[in-house]
């Protein structure tokens with residue numbers, strides 16, 4: 001994995017195993033390493049389209065699973081969805097009205113990239129901060145939060161903001177992340193409020 005060949009192989013494997021995207025393996029790996037989702041957890045997935053994390057989440061918990069994305073998500077049995085912007089207060093209110101108790105929030109959201117590294121990094125961190133604010137508003141104390149980010153000058157600030165709200169915070173570079181990518185996940189456990 002990591003090489004272009006590995007990338008193609010993971011893509012083929014996802015297709016073969018019926019996942020909507022190869023991103024499925026990233027969440028599976030994070031769960032295997034960090035046990036972020038328990039079988040009775042209500043989970044919100046931010047930036048959920050096309051829905052491979054939702055497919056995986058559906059197998060990890062028997063409680064509620066809610067996906068939010070700017071783009072519509074094709075129907076998945078036992079999964080609720082909202083089409084909207086995770087930063088929009090109305091979307092947040094709708095999510096709150098659908099799920100009173102939120103135990104885990106996962107976020108794989110990423111804005112469309114322009115190719116200008118520093119500009120893109122700033123936009124990603126801005127979206128990350130909005131997702132963190134969403135999590136802080138919604139999560140039950142003791143809850144867990146997983147978020148995709150990218151290494152760069154603004155990353156340490158985000159990392160320390162996450163640390164202000166969780167007792168345990170770690171980073172994880174998944175095996176199926178493309179070689180040369182600065183992508184990484186923050187895995188934050190035990191929300192302190």
Ligand SMILES: C[S@@+](CC[C@H](N)C(=O)[O-])C[C@H]1O[C@@H](n2cnc3c(N)ncnc32)[C@H](O)[C@@H]1O
Pocket residue numbers: 020021023024046047048049050051052053054068069070071084085086087108109110111112127
């Ligand atoms: C890499 S994809 C997520 C893949 C997904 N985890 C899966 O397994 O299928 C990133 C998603 O983030 C969504 N996104 C970006 N900005 C968003 C925002 N402000 N609100 C909601 N979704 C957003 C995009 O529409 C895109 O579908």
